[in-house]
Structure formats: structure tokens, C-alpha cells
């Protein structure tokens with residue numbers, strides 16, 4: 365069992381008992397107890413003067429968990445009790461869906477996928493009694509640097525506003541998929557149906573809808589009106605459907621967010637999601653905005669958009685086996701707080717610099733690994749020729765460039781130029797800086813890539 369799994373499990377038990385999810389300190393404490401750390405060690409690490417506060421938080425948690433599990437839990441038996449309960453869940457005699465807590469009325473074991481696909485003719489009644497979680501295509505999170513604000517935002521939207529469509533957007537590697545999976549792990553009980561799909565793996569809308577309907581009720585799919593059946597499902601049950609890698613719906617070589625011909629039906633589908641009355645939500649994860657993700661009128665269309673920013677906390681480097689913690693902020697700064705660049709560069713620092721971040725920084729250059737270049741190459745290849753001209757020109761400057769100077773350097777019509785800037789910002793590749801004059805800049809990593817790899 366991983367720490368993430370323990371956190372999900374404890375969170376669900378606490379939520380059942382108290383109606384509240386674990387806060388950050390509680391999560392840290394659970395993690396600490398699981399890892400056998402003393403209260404004093406935790407107090408020091410979390411910035412408390414005395415261990416008393418950590419002890420109190422822990423005892424509160426033991427109390428709630430003891431009531432939920434029906435046995436006395438304390439610091440010394442916490443890990444062994446959970447491992448024993450997990451073993452009994454894994455034993456051949458246990459049924460597929462197990463309730464570990466005596467007082468829990470739902471499946472509190474988050475590691476179980478509830479793919480109960482038994483046929484049911486009386487579906488309207490029985491559908492409401494079942495829950496289905498298909499997270500087979502979602503990544504498993506083993507280490508999560510807490511994007512607390514973003515998790516809270518998602519939670520707030522989904523608990524109070526019932527948005528029908530949420531887009532989670534940002535650069536490749538910034539942590540979109542990880543964030544949404546962490547959110548799902550922590551909020552399983554809130555939804556009757558949770559299904560994770562990736563456009564990379566099953567791309568046509570018909571395939572995705574058929575797969576979802578088959579999973580829920582294989583015997584009653586009617587070939588002609590699958591979309592109606594799908595919206596009926598969204599009405600009858602509270603579903604959370606996640607579509608990852610949505611940028612794959614859009615054409616390369618054109619402005620951002622233009623659907624490929626074969627995926628045009630998604631446009632209509634996303635619009636219908638927001639227009640039709642139901643109690644479910646669709647989360648789109650992608651690197652590129654499209655029109656349907658933007659909310660023109662929040663009252664009319666319950667659409668939300670969460671744009672992920674760089675990470676700026678050294679926590680992200682913990683677990684990556686690096687040394688010289690005092691140099692970590694500089695490393696994070698150099699690689700723009702992008703978790704995937706940082707993971708990649710950390711592996712290089714471990715191999716070549718014995719994990720010494722300060723030694724690596726002495727190289728005094730923005731080194732691009734083959735993996736980083738590969739990712740950026742994929743981004744560059746998606747750009748339209750107009751955007752490519754703009755980024756090549758911008759990459760020649762270390763400072764932000766004003767709109768007038770940039771326009772002068774390029775031989776583009778005003779429409780192409782402005783639309784090109786707009787499209788780049790929809791891909792999170794362009795920074796707009798407000799000053800005396802509005803100016804534009806590329807991120808240093810992308811600039812370095814364009815300078816070294818795209819001058820032809």
C-alpha cells in the first residue's frame with residue numbers, strides 16, 4: 365500500500381464520520397504516523413513549537429478511525445491494524461466489494477474498482493443503488509506535492525456549483541493529470557459513477573460513449589440513441605467523467621483549439637453537456653483551450669476553467685533523492701516549476717552530479733535533456749506556421765518584446781499577427797507582460813529550445 369492509498373482511505377473514513385475531508389496538517393500527520401515518525405519529529409518538520417498539537421491532532425484522528433473501524437486504534441498499532449485489514453480484504457474469501465468500516469455505508473477501500481457489470485433489466489431502480497468507478501486508465505499517484513488551492517477550487521466547484529464542464533489546462537508536464545487523479549482519489553464517495561478516459565487511447569466519441577454505457581449496463585444499449593442514453597445516465601446518477609489529453613482532438617499546424625474533421629462531433633457534445641439538465645460533470649484535461657471550455661455566461665452555462673501555474677515550493681523535489689536543499693529554489697526557478705522538467709533534470713543530476721544540485725548549477729546553463737526536447741518538439745510541431753514565426757522571432761530576445769517591435773520584425777498581416785498571439789496564449793506558451801507598453805515573452809525553457817532546435 366502506498367501513502368497515497370492510505371491517505372485516500374483515511375480521508376474517506378473521516379469524511380463518513382465528520383462530513384469533512386482531511387486538512388493539510390491531518391494529511392501530513394497520517395503520513396508521518398504511517399512512516400513511523402515521532403510527534404516531535406513531525407512538529408519540527410511542520411513548523412510547530414511543541415509536539416502537543418501534533419499529538420492532539422493524531423488522537424482526534426485515532427478516535428474517529430476507531431469508531432469507524434470498530435477497534436481501538438493508536439499510534440503503535442496504526443500501521444499493523446491497517447495492514448491486517450488490507451490483508452483480510454485481499455484474502456481469497458473476501459467478496460469483491462468490501463466494507464472495512466463497520467459504520468461505513470460505502471466502499472471505503474479506494475483501491476477497489478467497482479466494475480460491477482452484472483446485467484439488470486430493471487435498471488432505473490437498480491442503477492441508483494450501484495456505483496461504478498473505472499479508473500483503469502488513470503495514473504497511480506505515489507507522491508503528491510499538495511496543490512492545496514487547486515484541490516480546494518475543484519472541490520468547491522463540484523460540491524457547491526455543479527458545473528457540467530470543467531477544463532483543467534496548462535503546459536505539458538505541469539501536473540494536470542496528477543492533480544485531477546488526486547482529486548478523484550480523495551472524492552470517490554461523492555459520485556455514483558466515475559470513469560476516466562483518455563483521447564490518446566480511445567478517441568472516437570462513439571467508442572467512448574459505448575464503452576461507458578457498456579460498463580454501466582451492457583445488456584441494454586440501444587445502437588441508435590446512445591447519446592440520449594448517456595444523458596439519461598448523467599441525469600439519473602451523479603457521474604464524474606474525465607477525458608484526458610483533449611488536445612489530441614485538435615489539429616496540428618492550425619491555431620489552437622480547432623477540431624480535427626473526424627472529431628467535430630465532440631464540439632457539439634461538449635456544448636450539449638452544458639446545455640442539458642443533469643447532475644453530472646465532465647472534466648476535460650488538456651494543453652490547449654477551445655471555445656467550448658470558455659464560459660461566456662456563467663449563469664447560463666455552468667462551465668469552469670482551472671489553469672495550472674508553475675509549482676514554486678521545494679516540496680516538489682522531495683523524494684527525488686537530491687542533495688543541497690539550499691540550492692533547490694534556484695533549480696526550481698531555472699526549470700520554471702514544471703514538475704516533469706524537474707523530475708527529468710533530477711534524474712540527470714543524480715546520475716552525473718551524484719545528486720549535488722549546487723554542482724549542477726555551476727554549469728551555469730539551461731540544459732535541455734533529450735526528454736525535455738522531445739516534449740517541446742511535440743508542442744512546436746502543433747503550432748501553425750504563423751505562431752512558429754512569432755516564437756522564432758521572440759526567441760531572439762532575452763527580454764519581453766513590445767507588440768509594435770514584434771509586429772515590425774515580422775511580415776504578417778495585423779489579423780494573422782494578433783490571432784497568432786491569441787493562439788499561443790491559448791496554448792500557455794506566451795507570457796503577456798503589462799507595463800508602460802504591453803509586451804510578450806517566451807518561457808526561458810521554451811525559448812532555449814526554439815533557439816537551439818528550431819532556427820530552420
Ligand SMILES: Nc1ncnc2c1ncn2[C@@H]1O[C@H](COP(=O)(O)OP(=O)(O)O)[C@@H](O)[C@H]1O
Nearest residue numbers: 507508509535536537538539540541542703704
Ligand atoms: N503535484 C505533484 N506532486 C508530485 N509530482 C507531480 C505533481 N504534479 C505532477 N507531478 C509529476 O510530474 C509529472 C507530470 O505530471 P502530469 O500530471 O502527467 O502532467 P500533465 O498532465 O500536465 O502533462 C508526473 O510524472 C508527476 O508525477
Ligand SMILES: [Mg+2]
Nearest residue numbers: 540541608609
Ligand atoms: Mg497529462
